[in-house]
Amino acid sequence: MQNAMEDDRFQQFNKVKLSNGASITKNLLENTSNEKKTHKSKQPTNQLKSGLLGWYAVCSIREISGDDPYFFTMFNEPLMIYKDKDSNLRCIKDLCPHRGASFRGGQIIDGELVCPYHGAKFSSTGKCTNLSRITCNHIVDSNYNNYATKIHLYQYLCKEVGDYIFINYTGSSSTNLEEIEVKENIDSKILNTYGFKTEEYKFEEVIVDFKCDWARIVENHLDILHLFWVHGETIPDADVNRNVITSFNQEITRDSNQIESKYKYKEKDKGEFIRIKFLPPGRIIIYKGNPEESRYIQVLDHIPLAKNQARVIVRHYRKFLKNNFFNSLILFKNLQHRIFYKVFAEDYMILRTQTFNDQMGYIEKDNVKLLGEDKMIQYYWDWYKNSLNEDKPWDIHPIKSDTNSVHQELAMLYPPENKILAEKNNREIVVKLIARLIIPIGLAFLLI
Numbered sequence: 001m002q003n004a005m006e007d008d009r010f011q012q013f014n015k016v017k018l019s020n021g022a023s024i025t026k027n028l029l030e031n032t033s034n035e036k037k038t039h040k041s042k043q044p045t046n047q048l049k050s051g052l053l054g055w056y057a058v059c060s061i062r063e064i065s066g067d068d069p070y071f072f073t074m075f076n077e078p079l080m081i082y083k084d085k086d087s088n089l090r091c092i093k094d095l096c097p098h099r100g101a102s103f104r105g106g107q108i109i110d111g112e113l114v115c116p117y118h119g120a121k122f123s124s125t126g127k128c129t130n131l132s133r134i135t136c137n138h139i140v141d142s143n144y145n146n147y148a149t150k151i152h153l154y155q156y157l158c159k160e161v162g163d164y165i166f167i168n169y170t171g172s173s174s175t176n177l178e179e180i181e182v183k184e185n186i187d188s189k190i191l192n193t194y195g196f197k198t199e200e201y202k203f204e205e206v207i208v209d210f211k212c213d214w215a216r217i218v219e220n221h222l223d224i225l226h227l228f229w230v231h232g233e234t235i236p237d238a239d240v241n242r243n244v245i246t247s248f249n250q251e252i253t254r255d256s257n258q259i260e261s262k263y264k265y266k267e268k269d270k271g272e273f274i275r276i277k278f279l280p281p282g283r284i285i286i287y288k289g290n291p292e293e294s295r296y297i298q299v300l301d302h303i304p305l306a307k308n309q310a311r312v313i314v315r316h317y318r319k320f321l322k323n324n325f326f327n328s329l330i331l332f333k334n335l336q337h338r339i340f341y342k343v344f345a346e347d348y349m350i351l352r353t354q355t356f357n358d359q360m361g362y363i364e365k366d367n368v369k370l371l372g373e374d375k376m377i378q379y380y381w382d383w384y385k386n387s388l389n390e391d392k393p394w395d396i397h398p399i400k401s402d403t404n405s406v407h408q409e410l411a412m413l414y415p416p417e418n419k420i421l422a423e424k425n426n427r428e429i430v431v432k433l434i435a436r437l438i439i440p441i442g443l444a445f446l447l448i
């Protein structure tokens with residue numbers, strides 16, 4: 001029923017588009033004039049609960065090792081994650097509440113964060129524990145409470161789930177975590193909520209940063225058509241290559257948590273090609289068949305670091321090749337990473353030239369035409385535009401021409417354009433191959 005309604009709405013939208021194609025495309029993506037508002041009422045309503053502010057998987061748990069904090073940015077805002085003395089994860093604004101220094105270059109001593117500028121120390125709850133260090137003792141003595149409440153870390157809610165660290169990014173950090181309003185339960189972002197049994201899988205992961213618009217990368221990962229052309233030579237699947245021209249029956253469903261599209265071959269005997277699930281704001285899940293039975297799941301998390309800077313965490317979960325010894329023998333991890341990096345480099349070739357584009361409305365109205373296969377992308381842009389109008393995440397910590405952008409530059413840890421990651425991986429493959437040859441040859445010599 002839901003599908004029928006969705007299809008109906010889309011048919012309606014298409015009819016309007018056909019009779020007045022250019023203006024409706026523009027109208028769907030821009031929403032400022034009265035005339036546009038009239039058209040907007042004909043659009044599919046945005047049923048998704050989550051907007052651009054909400055739960056994001058911002059890094060893998062492996063990024064937080066030992067006492068090393070993890071620095072990053074979200075919508076331009078410098079942030080940091082570390083483990084406090086009780087091993088609780090804390091996500092804080094990277095700003096010391098004494099005189100505004102960054103904690104880069106600071107220390108974590110016995111689970112307490114120490115500012116590199118004047119040595120203020122902060123407890124797990126964010127309270128300064130050595131006020132006397134940063135102001136005269138007698139002032140502290142007479143006015144302790146006043147200082148203690150002011151000199152306090154600003155925090156975001158932070159949780160570890162499924163080897164990911166999630167933060168509830170609201171754009172407004174708080175000195176009191178209890179006061180933070182959580183609009184949506186984190187369960188709506190978690191794979192097991194949708195029937196995937198992640199405990200039955202092994203996974204490989206890579207992280208790559210892009211210098212391009214966050215929204216464009218998400219769009220790219222919702223786009224199945226480009227797989228055949230851009231990645232046709234790289235994806236190890238005989239059905240995905242440049243010579244395959246295929247079209248699919250799409251079955252799109254939306255509820256308050258997700259948009260999902262199932263792509264089925266038009267030839268009935270060929271069955272299903274793939275399913276794509278979008279869990280806003282930043283998560284995409286790609287798999288085949290029912291979630292409980294899928295042999296393979298791809299999970300992509302998109303993190304809006306800053307304007308035209310975004311991070312993607314890609315995980316490939318598999319139910320096959322689970323033997324660690326065998327995998328290490330065949331260099332499975334390195335070989336899979338090789339494919340990841342190649343796929344990213346191919347995407348980056350396209351995405352890097354689409355950097356300035358908050359919205360498809362930027363493109364002249366007659367320049368683009370979304371086709372039938374772009375239906376999911378249309379729904380995505382529909383959500384994005386609504387969320388952008390409502391949440392305005394880029395207006396919270398705007399970068400002006402004279403803003404020091406050092407945090408944004410430092411946040412780029414895994415840039416794809418300099419090929420360092422791919423080259424490092426290739427070197428590892430060569431070294432491991434040589435090691436695998438030398439050891440048996442050495443043993444053979446010893447035996448002789």
Ligand code: FES
Nearest residue numbers: 096098099115118
């Ligand atoms: S700015 Fe951090 S202690 Fe002064």
Ligand SMILES: [Fe+2]
Nearest residue numbers: 220226230347
């Ligand atoms: Fe791609």
